[in-house]
Amino acid sequence: MDHQANIIELKHIKKQFSDNGFVAVSDFNLSVKRGEFVTFLGPSGCGKTTTLRMIAGFEIPTEGEILLNGKDITKLPPHKRPINTVFQRYALFPHMNVYENIAFGLKQKKMDKDIITKKVKKVLELVDLEGFERRGVNTLSGGQQQRVAIARALVNEPEILLLDEPLGALDLKMRKEMQLELKAMHDELGITFIYVTHDQEEALTMSDKIVVMSEGRIQQVGTPEDIYNEPATVFVADFIGDSNIFNGIMTGERKARFCGAEFDCVDEFDEGTHITAVVRPEDVLFTEPSLGRIRGVVTSVIFKGIHYEITVESGKNEIVVQTVHAAKVGDRVGMNVDPDNIHLMVAEDNTNFFPATINPDYKLEYNDKILDVDLTKIIRGSSLSEEGRLMDSNGDEIDRRRTKILASISPQNITMTDDIREGMVDGYISNLIYKGDHYSYVIHTDLEQDFVVDDEYLWNMDDHVGLIMPVDKMSFSVKR
Amino acid sequence: MRRYSFSRKQLAIPYAVYLLCFVVAPLFVLMFYAFTNASGQFTFKNLTMFFTDPNTLGTLFYSLGIAFVTTLCCLLLAYPTAYILAHSQLKNKSVMLMVFIMPMWINFSLRITALKEILSLLEGNLAYHPFLNAIIGMTYDFLPFMILPIYNTIVKLDPxxxxxxxxxxxxxxQSFLKITLPLSLPGIISGVAMVFLPAMTNYVVLDMLYNSTYIMGSLIGSYFAAYNWHGGSMIALILLAIICIFTIFTNGFGSQDENRGGVLL
Known part of the structure; x- marks a missing residue:
């Protein structure tokens, strides 16, 4: 590839911390074009900040190399890189005033004093802080400190500006303003921005390119539209925006079965492939019950200003719908989805996803059976109060009806049994494929939910089986 | 059942009483003695005597010199120690810190006696190097007071x-010189204040080292030993004034920084 277009390239980067052996980033490959606004997006602990610190030079990768304009800078110390950082909590020097803070980098370069003064004045204009030169940094508001931090980095005219969750400490209104200002600054200066955030909306608003990360790996790289409209993995679909996620199977050419019905779709996979279907809530269309492919009963209606968020129960599947039309709890409705709006992906190791609910005793429940897990371990920062209610980290009660928990279990961990009562759910074998050393079964349950089960023994089509699912083999993710 | 609640003022009473009995009252007694003669009449003679007697002035400057060198030695030893300690990847930093603090818990006279034995072993006769021994003794005694505040400031600095x-x-x-060092200044000032002033007066260390060096503390001691309460009080008062000036001066440095990190323990 030509290195003119790519300002920075990360090749097979791996970072393992020596003190605890934790692998923060693995097999990270990315190239960034000159002038791009790239965002690393992911939940905390996904390795996005570590990657940024490796670009800045504060961490040295365990494996792989970083190329800047085609030159290897993997082991170059930070002060020799033409890259500047805006730190999470600004890291302004408290013993210096605004001018001294901004001039720090220029003074290091032994620049002429008149030029420094001119440059500082110019960059202060850029961030809207004219005349603040003599102010102490501790007398500034959070937003002003933020601007000084940006000015301090920009005044060095870096080739790449790194921003590590720079807006995290600001209030919502300020944050929205700064998002737009940063975007405008980027357009004006033409400098490459690499931005780290866990806020998907922030990423969608500002970026040219989003890198979604989870557990140290890249999940998807693409434009905001790509990421939102064509999520590559279940994680991306789940993390960006609201999604309905279903397990399913390809039943014919451009035909998929999920959520208890057959749908036309645009993605092509071989018949019998296990798929995960993602449908955005705004893409579900209401219709007469008789005309809908899926039928269900409205269980909750929440007014959100521009739209209603309506939850419909169909069998045991829960479908979240965003629509401008109101509905009443208890209404029977039909639903359709445009083929264009069904996003199919090959199920990663066929993991089964199913929605669990929290019962009034604050126990996790699926199919009226209690899943014996500690809820406080699933919902981060939560705890049980003395009255047995579930509280979040702020001490507010968690609304159990509004908290959705998506449980997942891989096919190897489910066992089938003839004793229907022994299983957590029961259903009929609707599909089986021999996979070389085991059979892969699809169990169609009465809950309008299909489970994929791996088993080395042969069962027959249409056998009625119970599914034993050990709770300790499940993993859970929380959606509010 | 009645619940008792105290207002802030009421809670301050015990401290106010303590302050009155043990700080304000003795200060007045000190001032009374400093400005009176043996027959109890008001006089400035003690003051003028201090500034005209070459012996007292000489002792003052010599003490300042001893205190200055001691403080410098402490600082040169303590800063790198505190810096390395604060930046070490050790899981039990506090245990390492304890190693430096522990001597403070061992009885003072035991420590100095041990030091005396070591020094006599090395030097043969302690009388040969009075100045050096005074510095060694003081530095050894005051080092923890310098390490602690500096360590506390550095460890709290945002990396x-x-x-x-x-x-x-x-x-x-350059990063150390321009960022870490200036930001650890409050800790240095705290440490200097805790070493410099005691080093001017703590003659017990010198006594126990059989040291002939004569400092301000020794001077006051000799006045009191001769039952000259008035002259001794005046010297103590002048020392107090020096301390006050020093404190105001150093506070002016520290107050620029809201984050006063020089707190002991």
Whole structure:
């Protein structure tokens, strides 16, 4: 590839911390074009900040190399890189005033004093802080400190500006303003921005390119539209925006079965492939019950200003719908989805996803059976109060009806049994494929939910089986 | 059942009483003695005597010299120690710190006696190097008081500040000089205050080392030993004034920084 277009390239980067052996980033490959606004997006602990610190030079990768304009800078110390950082909590020097803070980098370069003064004045204009030169940094508001931090980095005219969750400490209104200002600054200066955030909306608003990360790996790289409209993995679909996620199977050419019905779709996979279907809530269309492919009963209606968020129960599947039309709890409705709006992906190791609910005793429940897990371990920062209610980290009660928990279990961990009562759910074998050393079964349950089960023994089509699912083999993710 | 609640003022009473009995009252007694003669009449003679007697003035300057060198030695030893300790990757930093603090818990006279034995072993006769021994004894005694405040300031510094300076083009040494050192100044000032002033007066260390060096503390001691309460009080009062001036001066330095980190323990 030509290195003119790519300002920075990360090749097979791996970072393992020596003190605890934790692998923060693995097999990270990315190239960034000159002038791009790239965002690393992911939940905390996904390795996005570590990657940024490796670009800045504060961490040295365990494996792989970083190329800047085609030159290897993997082991170059930070002060020799033409890259500047805006730190999470600004890291302004408290013993210096605004001018001294901004001039720090220029003074290091032994620049002429008149030029420094001119440059500082110019960059202060850029961030809207004219005349603040003599102010102490501790007398500034959070937003002003933020601007000084940006000015301090920009005044060095870096080739790449790194921003590590720079807006995290600001209030919502300020944050929205700064998002737009940063975007405008980027357009004006033409400098490459690499931005780290866990806020998907922030990423969608500002970026040219989003890198979604989870557990140290890249999940998807693409434009905001790509990421939102064509999520590559279940994680991306789940993390960006609201999604309905279903397990399913390809039943014919451009035909998929999920959520208890057959749908036309645009993605092509071989018949019998296990798929995960993602449908955005705004893409579900209401219709007469008789005309809908899926039928269900409205269980909750929440007014959100521009739209209603309506939850419909169909069998045991829960479908979240965003629509401008109101509905009443208890209404029977039909639903359709445009083929264009069904996003199919090959199920990663066929993991089964199913929605669990929290019962009034604050126990996790699926199919009226209690899943014996500690809820406080699933919902981060939560705890049980003395009255047995579930509280979040702020001490507010968690609304159990509004908290959705998506449980997942891989096919190897489910066992089938003839004793229907022994299983957590029961259903009929609707599909089986021999996979070389085991059979892969699809169990169609009465809950309008299909489970994929791996088993080395042969069962027959249409056998009625119970599914034993050990709770300790499940993993859970929380959606509010 | 009645619940008792105290207002802030009421809660301050015990401290106010303590302050009155043990700080304000003795200060007045000290001032009374300093400005009276043996027959109890008001006089400035004690004051003029201090500034005209070459013996007292000489002792004052000599004490300042001893205190200055002691403080410098403590600082030179304590800063690198505190810096390395604060930046070490050790899981049990506090245990390492304890190693330096522990001597403070051992009985003072035991420590100094041990030091005396070591020094006599090395030097043969302690009388040969009075100045050197005075410095060694004082530095040994006061070192923890310098390490602690500096360590506490450095350990509280946001590591991203040093990173930011390196990001902006400073190498590690420049980053230390321009960021870490100035920001640890409150700790240094605290440490200096805790070493410099006692070093001027703590003659017990010298006594126990059979040291002939004569400092301000020794001077006051000799006045009191001769039942000259008035002259001794005046010297104590003058020392107090020096301390006050010193404190105001150093506070002026520290107050620029809201983050006063020089707290002991």
């Amino acid at each position: 991203s500040l040093a990173e930011a300076s390196r990001d902006l083009g400073a190498n590690e040494f």
